[in-house]
Amino acid sequence: MADVDSERWLVIDGRRWRRTDPSLPAELVAALKSHLGRGRSAVGAAKRRADDDAVAAARERVGLAKHGLGERGPYWWDEPEADRLARAEDALRRLDELDAG
Template sequence: MVNGRRWRRTDPSLPAGMVERLKSHLGRGRSGVGTAKRRGDDSAVAASRKRVGLAKHGLGERGPRWWEESEAARLERARQALEELDGLDGAAPEGA
């Protein structure tokens, strides 16, 4: 809670390796937003923001409230986000 407002945090039930991969995508997305803004490349800004949004959904920081979902649903949400994020890179999904 900050000033009476609840702030989202990463879902604590997610495996550490999965969180690490999602946070890597989140960091790359945030970095990409800044780089694309400096270049004035609106399409790259949008693509980078998509990566940020997917990573945050996977981590449980956006979307449905993870504390109201079953652990299986939360894990599936994170897996789907990673699959889509890895697809953005053309990478084969790794086990997590």
């Protein structure tokens, strides 16, 4: 069971964090992680400006990226691979649409 747990969870300072779905294609993961990083950066910038609306919008982007990566939402290991891929592709499409304006 420890091997399965180590594939599903990353433990840092005693806290468990869900790992990225390993079945997702590398280029899809890279695109989602790029959005995730930019979203996290935007959260920090909005907090420094005390802009609550921008914080909320940036957190929404972070959440979308994390759902796409399988790090939030349904446990990826309980879902068919095709559903997981569709969720990731949908999240990336929605994030790209947010960038487009």
